[in-house]
Amino acid sequence: xxxxxxxxxxxxxxxxxxxxxxxxxxxxxxxxxxxxxxxxxxxxxxxxxxxxxxxxxxxxxxxxxxxxxxxxxxxxxxxxxxxxxxxxxxxxxxxxxxxxxxxxxxxxxxxxxxxxxxxxxxxxxxxxxxxxxxxxxxxxxxxxxxxx
Amino acid sequence: xxxxxxxxxxxxxxxxxxxxxxxxxxxxxxxxxxxxxxxxxxxxxxxxxxxxxxxxxxxxxxxxxxxxxxxxxxxxxxxxxxxxxxxxxxxxxxxxxxxxxxxxxxxxxxxxxxxxxxxx
Numbered sequence: 001x002x003x004x005x006x007x008x009x010x011x012x013x014x015x016x017x018x019x020x021x022x023x024x025x026x027x028x029x030x031x032x033x034x035x036x037x038x039x040x041x042x043x044x045x046x047x048x049x050x051x052x053x054x055x056x057x058x059x060x061x062x063x064x065x066x067x068x069x070x071x072x073x074x075x076x077x078x079x080x081x082x083x084x085x086x087x088x089x090x091x092x093x094x095x096x097x098x099x100x101x102x103x104x105x106x107x108x109x110x111x112x113x114x115x116x117x118x119x120x121x122x123x124x125x126x127x128x129x130x131x132x133x134x135x136x137x138x139x140x141x142x143x144x145x146x147x148x
Numbered sequence: 149x150x151x152x153x154x155x156x157x158x159x160x161x162x163x164x165x166x167x168x169x170x171x172x173x174x175x176x177x178x179x180x181x182x183x184x185x186x187x188x189x190x191x192x193x194x195x196x197x198x199x200x201x202x203x204x205x206x207x208x209x210x211x212x213x214x215x216x217x218x219x220x221x222x223x224x225x226x227x228x229x230x231x232x233x234x235x236x237x238x239x240x241x242x243x244x245x246x247x248x249x250x251x252x253x254x255x256x257x258x259x260x261x262x263x264x265x266x267x268x
Contacts, residue, residue, distance in 0.1 A: 017252075020253030020254070020255065071159040072158075072159055072162060073162070073166075086158050086159050087159050089157065090157040090159050093204070093231050094231040094252045094253060095231075096231065097204075097230065097231025097232040097233070097252065098251075100232060100234070101233060101234045105236060109231075109232060110204075111156075
């Protein structure tokens, strides 16, 4: 059976991205269950090949603004919508690229897409998910797999 | 020296530039391109001394850019800065003519390890 990254793997990868580029405090991300708002921001990359599925990063709009502010080194109140899209897309790309390295290959990684609200991937289901909190705002990372 | 940063994410271009300063390369001139095709234009206009390039980009990928440069006879030092860093991708990068591959997320030390031999 090929190895499928665990929820712990998703958390380790997310923490590595966060501590490297968003928040130097390793305690900034807390593992906890919380409610994700309906107007969440979703960043997603798709994999096609030996593993076909998606890696999604979802967070509340305030967390998305905080993330963009951290990457662009600006105040959250000055963050534009295009900077949120750029930041969440790049974070999804980084997490997705690292998850891809742990999955069976070869697979191709798509460019990231970012939406506000629910992103549906027809025929795919969640196989792993980690629920985190950052600045008391929800942040979920999930691995999806397309039904064969 | 001129270092060309190629990435479709403006946030990542900023982070790469910030990391170059942290790694001690603040005296170098930094220029940017938003994808491989844009980078080809920049290189044709005034060749940089080093290209730091994302892999996965719209218009033209980093690998396509590197292949185009080497196909045109360019030997500009070229390194990938990418979220995909599997052993197979490292082999592909080196076979195409890249000098190194830095995985995202990275540290200033990662940049020093990769760039010092090139910029020394």
